[in-house]
Amino acid sequence: AQSxxxxxxxxxxxxxxxxxxxxxxSYGGTVNLFWYVQYPGQHLQLLLKYFSGDPLVKGIKGFEAxxxxxxxxxxxRKPSVQWSDTAEYFCAVNAQGTYKYIFxxxxxxKVLA
Amino acid sequence: xxxxxxxxxxxxxxxGQRVTLRCSPRSGDLSVYWYQQSLDQGLQFLIQYYNGEExxxxxxxxxxxxxxxxxxxxxxxxSSLELGDSALYFCASSALQGRxxxxxYFGEGSWLTVV
Numbered sequence: 275a276q277s278x279x280x281x282x283x284x285x286x287x288x289x290x291x292x293x294x295x296x297x298x299x300s301y302g303g304t305v306n307l308f309w310y311v312q313y314p315g316q317h318l319q320l321l322l323k324y325f326s327g328d329p330l331v332k333g334i335k336g337f338e339a340x341x342x343x344x345x346x347x348x349x350x351r352k353p354s355v356q357w358s359d360t361a362e363y364f365c366a367v368n369a370q371g372t373y374k375y376i377f378x379x380x381x382x383x384k385v386l387a
Numbered sequence: 388x389x390x391x392x393x394x395x396x397x398x399x400x401x402x403g404q405r406v407t408l409r410c411s412p413r414s415g416d417l418s419v420y421w422y423q424q425s426l427d428q429g430l431q432f433l434i435q436y437y438n439g440e441e442x443x444x445x446x447x448x449x450x451x452x453x454x455x456x457x458x459x460x461x462x463x464x465x466s467s468l469e470l471g472d473s474a475l476y477f478c479a480s481s482a483l484q485g486r487x488x489x490x491x492y493f494g495e496g497s498w499l500t501v502v
Contacts, residue, residue, distance in 0.1 A: 308490070317389060317477065318430075318493040364430060368489070373443035375420070375491055379429035 276301045278367050280378035287355050288386050295350040295381050297339075297365030307348040308366040308375070309339055318364060324348065335359070357387045390414065391494035393478050399500045405466040408497045412459055412480030418442075419461040420481070420491060421453055425474040436461055468501045475499075 277300040287293060299305065306325050310318040322333025329341040339350045348365060365378040390413035400406055412419050421433040423446075432445035436455035447453075450468075455461040465472060475498050479491040 306489070310493075317391075317495040318479075319389070320490060320492070323490055373418070373435050373437070374432055374445065376432065377422075377430040 276367055276369055276374070276376045278365055278376050278378040280363075280365055280381050282381045283379065284382050284384070286384045286386065289357055290354045291385075293350070293352040293355045293359070293383070295363055295365075295383070297348045297350065297378060299346050299348070299365075299367040299376075301346075301367060301369050304370045306368040306370060307339070307341060308368070309333065309337070309348075309350050310364045310366060310377075312362045312364065312380075314361065321350070321363070355383075355385050357385050359383060360385045389492040389494060391478055391480050391492055393476075393494035393497050395497055396495065397498045397500075399502060400468060402468055402470060402501055404468050404501075405464065406468065406499065408463040408465070408476050408478075408499070410461045410463070410478030410480075410494060412461070412478075413482075413492055416480035416482050416492075417459065418481045418491075419455055419459070420479040421447075421461070421463050422477040422479065422493075423474045424477060424496070428474075430477075433463070465499070470501050473499055473501045 279298045281296045308323045309321040324331045332338045362380045364380045368375045392411040417438045420435045423431045433447040435443040453463045475496045477496045479493045481491040
């Protein structure tokens, strides 16, 4: 069965610090990968996605993620975080050809001004 | 604004009651997904419909049911409510039937509080 692990449940950083959030999935086949962000009191919004091609994907607001197939990982990065990046971040996996999108438990990021 | 509309935004009800949550997908989207988000369980997939038919089922309780109507809006029915059903219920929609490369877009959610 598919599963997604986000190992960091809570992360606290100061502004301008670099960010890396881990995401590992369990599935042997071809996958589509997503990162969503949920700002306080809001719905989930797509940050970036990987379907195929270049494993380094750039998203909105300066975020990027790298798909490493051998490690079953899709870590999210940002070189310099801002206070406005305070939010919860969800990694999601969709096995190609299936209807289910499995989400990780989320990582709550707090950026201190 | 994702284009996915959910009502009501907030709902408070008593244990044992039944509620209906409504979702209108983005214009043109045929697939609708329901998710439950709670503090202890995270974001859990409940069920998915495509063009009126159930296509995938996740961790949905037997007390819960859903349907998608010919106009593509969907309803999630929650009955015999328990305190533990208090959560944020998200609807999401996508254009295609889970085909590779598809993205799902979320509504703002319906906050359900069971007292």
